[in-house]
Amino acid sequence: MRLILAALPAFASALPSPDFNSLWYDQGLFGAYPSRDYVSFDLSSPRVNILSWSTQCDPGHIFLEPRGRSVAKPGPMILDAEGNLVYMEEKFGEAMDFRPQTYKGEDYLTFWSGTDDGTHGRGSYYMLNSSYHVARVVNPTNGLEGDLHEFEITPNGTALMSIYEIIPADLSSVGGPKEGWIYDGLFQELDIETGEALFEWRASSFYNVSDSFAPLKKKGKSKDDAWDYFHINSVDKGSDGNYYISSRYMHTITCIGPDGQVRWKLGGHDSDFTDLSHGAASNFSWQHHMRYFEKDTLTIFDNGAYDKNFYTADYSRGLYIQLDLANMTATLLADYVSPAHILAHSQGSVQFLDNGNAFVGWGHSAAFTEFKRSGEVLCDMHFGSSAFFGWGWIKSYRAFKGNWVGRPTWSPSIARRKSKVYVSWNGATEVKKWTLQAASDTDGNFTDVSTVDKVGFESSFNLAGKPGHFLRAAALDKNGEVLGYSQVLDSRMGQLVDGPFSPMTDDDLVFLQFLLGLLACGTLGLIVWNVYPSLRLRRFKRF
Incomplete structure (x- = not known):
C-alpha cells in the first residue's frame, strides 16, 4: 500500500491534463490532430x-x-x-x-x-x-x-x-x-x-x-x-x-x-x-x-x-x-x-x-x-x-x-463570450498590442477602455463594469500606431453591427409583439388540432 501511495504523485502527473500533456499528446489521447479553437476566428x-x-x-x-x-x-x-x-x-x-x-x-x-x-x-x-x-x-x-x-x-x-x-x-x-x-x-x-x-x-x-x-x-x-x-x-x-x-x-x-x-x-x-x-x-x-x-x-x-x-x-x-x-x-x-x-x-x-x-x-x-x-x-x-x-x-x-510581414486588408475580428471579448487578426504579423474601445453609440466617439499585449493568435479582454454598449478593438504596432480597427460589436446582443446602427423604435416593438402573438395563436391551434380528435375518440370508446 505504501508503494502505491508513493507512486500516486508520479501517476497523477502522467494523467492527461485538460489543457496539455506532452506524453498523452503523442500517445494520441487528444486525437490524431490536437487543435486549438478560437472565439473570434472560425x-x-x-x-x-x-x-x-x-x-x-x-x-x-x-x-x-x-x-x-x-x-x-x-x-x-x-x-x-x-x-x-x-x-x-x-x-x-x-x-x-x-x-x-x-x-x-x-x-x-x-x-x-x-x-x-x-x-x-x-x-x-x-x-x-x-x-x-x-x-x-x-x-x-x-x-x-x-x-x-x-x-x-x-x-x-x-x-x-x-x-x-x-x-x-x-x-x-x-x-x-x-x-x-x-x-x-x-x-x-x-x-x-x-x-x-x-x-x-x-x-x-x-x-x-x-x-x-x-x-x-x-x-x-x-x-x-x-x-x-x-x-x-x-x-x-x-x-x-x-x-x-x-x-x-x-x-x-x-x-x-x-x-x-x-x-x-x-x-x-x-x-x-x-x-x-x-x-x-x-x-x-x-x-x-x-x-x-x-x-x-x-x-x-x-x-x-x-x-x-x-x-x-x-x-x-x-x-x-x-x-x-x-x-x-x-x-x-x-x-x-x-x-x-x-x-x-x-x-x-x-x-x-x-x-x-x-x-x-x-x-x-x-x-x-x-x-x-x-x-x-x-x-x-x-x-x-x-x-x-x-x-x-x-x-x-x-x-x-x-521572415514574413503580413498586412491583410480585411479587418481584425472581434467576438464576445460571456464576460470576455476576444480579438484576432488573421495574417497580421505586426500587431504588438490590442486596445479595447467603447462608445454609447456608433457615431465614432469611441474611448479607450483597456490595452493588452498581443498573446498568441487570439487575445482577450475582461469586461469589468459597463464599458459601453458598443465595442471595437484597435490593433497597435510596436510604436503604438493603429494598424486597423475591428468591426463594432453590440456588447448586449453579442453581435456585430453591420453598417450604421439604428436603435429599435416603438413601432418595431409593436410589430414584434404582433408577430409573437400570431406565433403563439398558431402554436395553440396546432396543439388543439392534434389533441382534440384523440380525446373525442377516447370518449367514443367509453360508450
Whole structure:
C-alpha cells in the first residue's frame, strides 16, 4: 500500500491534463490532430507539442500545409516560432510547397494548388502578396499542368517547376508490356513576367526504365494506369547555370548543363562519385528536396523508405554533403536525425536558415526539427500525434522557416463570450498590442477602455463594469500606431453591427409583439388540432 501511495504523485502527473500533456499528446489521447479553437476566428489550428526548445533557434515564422485524413480543412498555414497560429486559409484547398520567396525585390507567399492523386499534381502555382491577395498565377507552357513538387523562383526572375506527362514506352526490359505507358518526369524554367519557357528537360531523354528502383507491380498497361518510373521531386539551379534535380525512384541527384546534357550523377545505379564516408554520402534512397549551394555542397532529405512496408533504412535523415568535382568524391559533412528516429516514407525537406541552423520538415510525419549545422538538436516540435505518424493522417509536404510581414486588408475580428471579448487578426504579423474601445453609440466617439499585449493568435479582454454598449478593438504596432480597427460589436446582443446602427423604435416593438402573438395563436391551434380528435375518440370508446 505504501508503494502505491508513493507512486500516486508520479501517476497523477502522467494523467492527461485538460489543457496539455506532452506524453498523452503523442500517445494520441487528444486525437490524431490536437487543435486549438478560437472565439473570434472560425478555423482551428494545430496545438503544437514542443519537445525540445532553445533560444538558439531562429525566431522566424514556420510555413506548413497540413493535410490528411484528420485535417478537416487543409490549406496554407503560418505559425510563429512557438507554434502559435499567424495565418491560415481554406479557400485554396490542399496546398503544397508553401513558403516565402522573393521576386523582383518583393516578398511573396508561393504554393501549388490543384488536383492531387496522392503521387502527382495537376494544377497551378500561386503567388500571394503581403496582403494575401493573389498577385500572379503561373502555369507551365505547351499545354502541360504544374506538378505539386516544385516551384522555385530564381534570382533572375524565372521559375523552376516540376511537371509530369504520360507517354508511351517499352517496358519489356522490366517485365512490362512492350507498348506500355510511363509518367515522364519533366521540368521547365519559365520567365515569370512573360510566361515564356526558357528551358525544358525530360527524364526519358536520358534515364532508362531499367534504371528505376520503383516496383512495377501491375502498372504501365494503360494510359490511365501509367508507371511512374522516375518521379522528379525537386529542381534547383546554380549560379553556374547548371540544373540539379532529385529523382526519388532512381535514388539519384543529377546535374544537367545549360545544353541539356547530363554532367554527373550522385547515387543510384552507376554513381559518378566515390563515397569517402563509407556510403553515407551517396546511399540515400527514395529522397526528396535537394538544394545545391556554393562550393559544391548540397542538402538532401533522405527518406529511406518507399512506403510503410518497403524501406531501405531504419530512419529518415537530412543530409549535408560536400562534393569534390575535381576528384569526383562525396563526403558527408553532417546528418540530421529526428530524436524520435522518424521514418518518413514520403515528402520532407531540409533548409539552411540565415542563422546557420538546419530546419527539417519530416513530410509524411507531422513534425519539424531545427538543428545546429553540425547536427545537434535545438528545437523539436510535433503538430500531430506521433502515434499516427506511420499512417500519414496529418502531414505537410514540406516545412520551411523564414521572415514574413503580413498586412491583410480585411479587418481584425472581434467576438464576445460571456464576460470576455476576444480579438484576432488573421495574417497580421505586426500587431504588438490590442486596445479595447467603447462608445454609447456608433457615431465614432469611441474611448479607450483597456490595452493588452498581443498573446498568441487570439487575445482577450475582461469586461469589468459597463464599458459601453458598443465595442471595437484597435490593433497597435510596436510604436503604438493603429494598424486597423475591428468591426463594432453590440456588447448586449453579442453581435456585430453591420453598417450604421439604428436603435429599435416603438413601432418595431409593436410589430414584434404582433408577430409573437400570431406565433403563439398558431402554436395553440396546432396543439388543439392534434389533441382534440384523440380525446373525442377516447370518449367514443367509453360508450
